[in-house]
Amino acid sequence: MDYKNIKEKKFLINGGLGMIGSTIAKILAKHDAEVTIVDAMIKPFGANMFNIEKFKSKVKVHLVDIKNTSKMEELVADKDVIFNLAGQIAHNDSIDNPIYDAKMNYLYQLNVMECVRKVNPTAKILFSGSRLQFGKIINIPVNEKHTSFPETPYALHKQATENMYQFYHQQYDIDTVVFRIANPYGPRGQIMHAKYTIINFFIRQALEGKTILIFGDGSQLRDYIFVEDLAKAFINAAFVEESKGQVFNIGSGKGVSFKNMVKEITRLVGDGDFQHISWPDNYINVETGDYVTDIKKAKALLDWEPRVNFQEGIKKTVEFYSKHLNKYKS
Amino acid sequence: MDYKNIKEKKFLINGGLGMIGSTIAKILAKHDAEVTIVDAMIKPFGANMFNIEKFKSKVKVHLVDIKNTSKMEELVADKDVIFNLAGQIAHNDSIDNPIYDAKMNYLYQLNVMECVRKVNPTAKILFSGSRLQFGKIINIPVNEKHTSFPETPYALHKQATENMYQFYHQQYDIDTVVFRIANPYGPRGQIMHAKYTIINFFIRQALEGKTILIFGDGSQLRDYIFVEDLAKAFINAAFVEESKGQVFNIGSGKGVSFKNMVKEITRLVGDGDFQHISWPDNYINVETGDYVTDIKKAKALLDWEPRVNFQEGIKKTVEFYSKHLNKYKS
Numbered sequence: 001m002d003y004k005n006i007k008e009k010k011f012l013i014n015g016g017l018g019m020i021g022s023t024i025a026k027i028l029a030k031h032d033a034e035v036t037i038v039d040a041m042i043k044p045f046g047a048n049m050f051n052i053e054k055f056k057s058k059v060k061v062h063l064v065d066i067k068n069t070s071k072m073e074e075l076v077a078d079k080d081v082i083f084n085l086a087g088q089i090a091h092n093d094s095i096d097n098p099i100y101d102a103k104m105n106y107l108y109q110l111n112v113m114e115c116v117r118k119v120n121p122t123a124k125i126l127f128s129g130s131r132l133q134f135g136k137i138i139n140i141p142v143n144e145k146h147t148s149f150p151e152t153p154y155a156l157h158k159q160a161t162e163n164m165y166q167f168y169h170q171q172y173d174i175d176t177v178v179f180r181i182a183n184p185y186g187p188r189g190q191i192m193h194a195k196y197t198i199i200n201f202f203i204r205q206a207l208e209g210k211t212i213l214i215f216g217d218g219s220q221l222r223d224y225i226f227v228e229d230l231a232k233a234f235i236n237a238a239f240v241e242e243s244k245g246q247v248f249n250i251g252s253g254k255g256v257s258f259k260n261m262v263k264e265i266t267r268l269v270g271d272g273d274f275q276h277i278s279w280p281d282n283y284i285n286v287e288t289g290d291y292v293t294d295i296k297k298a299k300a301l302l303d304w305e306p307r308v309n310f311q312e313g314i315k316k317t318v319e320f321y322s323k324h325l326n327k328y329k330s
Numbered sequence: 331m332d333y334k335n336i337k338e339k340k341f342l343i344n345g346g347l348g349m350i351g352s353t354i355a356k357i358l359a360k361h362d363a364e365v366t367i368v369d370a371m372i373k374p375f376g377a378n379m380f381n382i383e384k385f386k387s388k389v390k391v392h393l394v395d396i397k398n399t400s401k402m403e404e405l406v407a408d409k410d411v412i413f414n415l416a417g418q419i420a421h422n423d424s425i426d427n428p429i430y431d432a433k434m435n436y437l438y439q440l441n442v443m444e445c446v447r448k449v450n451p452t453a454k455i456l457f458s459g460s461r462l463q464f465g466k467i468i469n470i471p472v473n474e475k476h477t478s479f480p481e482t483p484y485a486l487h488k489q490a491t492e493n494m495y496q497f498y499h500q501q502y503d504i505d506t507v508v509f510r511i512a513n514p515y516g517p518r519g520q521i522m523h524a525k526y527t528i529i530n531f532f533i534r535q536a537l538e539g540k541t542i543l544i545f546g547d548g549s550q551l552r553d554y555i556f557v558e559d560l561a562k563a564f565i566n567a568a569f570v571e572e573s574k575g576q577v578f579n580i581g582s583g584k585g586v587s588f589k590n591m592v593k594e595i596t597r598l599v600g601d602g603d604f605q606h607i608s609w610p611d612n613y614i615n616v617e618t619g620d621y622v623t624d625i626k627k628a629k630a631l632l633d634w635e636p637r638v639n640f641q642e643g644i645k646k647t648v649e650f651y652s653k654h655l656n657k658y659k660s
Binding site for chain 1: 428429432433436437440441444479480481482483486489490493494497500501
């Protein structure tokens, strides 16, 4: 896509020091757009100053929590596009602390939306929802009309925020976009544990020569989307008028078995091993079954399609962490 | 319904000093059940100590906010049934302060639910949702499957809590019940302004010889449910096993035009007058169209039906406020 007038637009990225946010920032900075990053750098989430190291002179960074209403009112006031990627990102953690998840993934998102409604109601505002909103998968590929039965507080609150976005679009004509994202992976993700981006964590394990544990037989299909492709979908959505008020399922559109994902990683890293173990109880309860995204709507409306296939994506990710492992492992 | 073993059951009523909660408490106390009321008496909501004056020796009252996790854990621990009626109750106010509404009508409800899950997961927990969750009405009478497009933050958050109840039922087998309530009225409601129970406020105006203002032509149908009938539906639901995990639309099942409601009030009070004025902007945006409840499911599963018709209900309410106006008008 030709990002027309991109230099005249002002972008705000909440959670802009994380994997997805910083990748969006990188692409926007490359086009000399005016980029402001907001991040509270809350531990244990994925914010990392190193994520923007190479282009930090081209972006403004505010270490602000999105729950801070007066600061957020100032920050959204003059922006054309607001990407909302700040949040609690581990759905298993949300089971242990649903109240915290409700604040991070619903209440503070509502705070940002209210700031937009009050001080800048014509801005475009985009939200990162999750494939987990669907719960148990009835049929693949999953399109936007699939039933939604969240199985974790994380998924419940992502759905609540999607509903809130729809509400603000309908009642106040706010220019909202929601992505229900499959499994993103790629450079810039936190790899301290297995809870966030499983591919990234497994790459770390392989690089360290460890044995990767696969729950069950690893036959479940997942849709792994390379973060650069995902970031481009976000940016395209910001430029396309027809995205207003819409919800999109975003993924690679391809299913890869969990086991093959692990094999590909060990093959490309040239180290590490894997072993099958049985599912822990708290995981099997929220296992959704095979997931593959139907990306027809996104392709049709966003002038977008994934460009980086699975092998290439893994390769790029392995290269990144081979170089920068020490910046991400603690 | 025969409330078998009612004396052996322990009931908790959150928001138990308000109109609906205190009416439930009154009926339970009459049956010598063990009743505990929790209320934070937050202004400007409907809590009023006078609501329980006649049976206060038979109920325990805790002036606790439902957001207080440790106190709520203690309070829910030994209960068999928990009625959740605490909340922000004016849908127009929610437009001015959606964040506050999100806390009151979602976050703190989640807090109560988490207390139940942690310390008393076999308790029955009931929630007062609203007919406003439906938004614009497509066809009447409205059954449980009607589409839901909330038009105020109040309705959005009532829906979010309903979804949360469904989630806890599905994931943790919690014994949840949700009522989507039409327009309740009757003794014990706050009448300081028109925002809560419109019938009650109009009765005050008529008793004070004032002119009641009707927006538009007053032809819109509403379903007014007498609070004693509503309270009995709640209590029946607490005794019926089949209510587990269910959502019910609760109302009188009858439509009364707004204008006829006002006429009936002025006729029975024998004073007051009315006048038509045009709709204020912020009201017309959230006007849902005619509303009449389809109460088939509630009748079938709850061994319940409304017993007090509209004329009787108005009469009882007029009698109540004629006697006790000074306890409720300020």
